[in-house]
Amino acid sequence: MLLATAGMWDVATRSGANLVLLRYVGFCSGFEIDSDAWATLRWRTPLRYLAVLALLLAFAAHWASVRRECGTVGRVIVRVSVLAISLVHGSGALILALELGVDRNCRTVLGELGLLHGVRAFLIADIALTLAALCALTAVRTPGRVPRRRLRRLARSHWFKRTVAGVAVGGLLCFLPVADLGSGPVTGRDACGTEEPLKLRAELAFLCDARSSFPTMPDHLLLAYGRRQCAAYPGAGVKVSLIAPICPPAARQWAMELAAEEAEIERRNAANQAACDQSRHRPRIRPVAVARDLLWSEIGLEAFEDHELTSDEDPPLHHDLVGSTPGHLSVGASAEFRICVTTETYRRRPPVEIKGWDRVVEIGYESPTGDMVIVDPMSGPGELTNLAFLGEGHYRVRVHYREPVWDQDLPQHILVMVFPGSSDRVIAHKL
Structure with missing residues (x-):
């Protein structure tokens, strides 16, 4: 256990800077769940020192209790320490899974950093202390307390099979809606060329206009958003100029507004020119x-x-x-x-x-x-x-x-x- 703690110490301290850098590169849903206050608590260097110190003290307590032939006290101290460390530092892998599985923006950030480097920067600071805690938990387990026969009986039991099946079905039901949020092609501003957006094909014109507000949203999601806005027209909150290329009613209103604006400009120009001439x-x-x-x-x-x-x-x-x-x-x-x-x-x-x-x-x-x-x-x-x-x-x-x-x-x-x-x-x- 002492060797595991010492082995994770340098890795945990050196990776903190990389992970903090990754945190400020992009805004990811996992980071939003991992709130600023909680993240600040996790990445504070004194708390890391305390986690390592807790493992060292737990090791010392376990060694002393074994010497005094009351190993139960030492095991309890180690398990309490492991539980506390796991609660604070055990969420990194879960958050990374959420980023890679759901949030396309965060996958882009990890890709820009280099996938291997990004995953390492994301995981190592958390996983180091977590692995050290698990090593400590393994070191103090009581041999023979969980025989293989009992594990086989557990795996063959009906309630265990029903539980696994329920979790699998529930997971699919939870993640199937997310599948629609998968990444897709993103039309950039360079695809719009030098033509005015309204002269382009309707869907491309809409994408070109919308990219200033939605720079990273996949095209199919952005078009779906535009069509929902068209369906809600003329409701409150609908931006007529944005959906005009793909929404005929909005296009008619937008054309009328542009014509009225041009007429007002011409009227003001005429009035100003008349004032100059007079x-x-x-x-x-x-x-x-x-x-x-x-x-x-x-x-x-x-x-x-x-x-x-x-x-x-x-x-x-x-x-x-x-x-x-x-x-x-x-x-x-x-x-x-x-x-x-x-x-x-x-x-x-x-x-x-x-x-x-x-x-x-x-x-x-x-x-x-x-x-x-x-x-x-x-x-x-x-x-x-x-x-x-x-x-x-x-x-x-x-x-x-x-x-x-x-x-x-x-x-x-x-x-x-x-x-x-x-x-x-x-x-x-x-x-």
């Missing part, structure tokens, strides 16, 4: 060029020139409106509303206009390439033209900003005037 700027002197565009940017507007002097970092905004470094101009705006942008270039300094604007700030800008186009960084070039009309060199940039009409959901306005100038001075005409 508030067009009238220059006080003749500009070189004028360009207008209706944009919607989540991070503001910028002009970025591809040159070694250009920095990738956004320049700091002066008065939360405009900032510049060589080759990089940045203009701030609200991300919640569209932007009516107007750009004007002049050969000489235009008059300052502050009436009708909420903020007007003027700064210097150096163009290293002569290619200065304001764009939305997220969508790329629009209708605006090059503002560095004299080529590379130094310019002055005056930015005007008008806030959106918040209650009417109408756009914000930005007017950018660019003209030659060598100064880098920041001038706040209106704040």
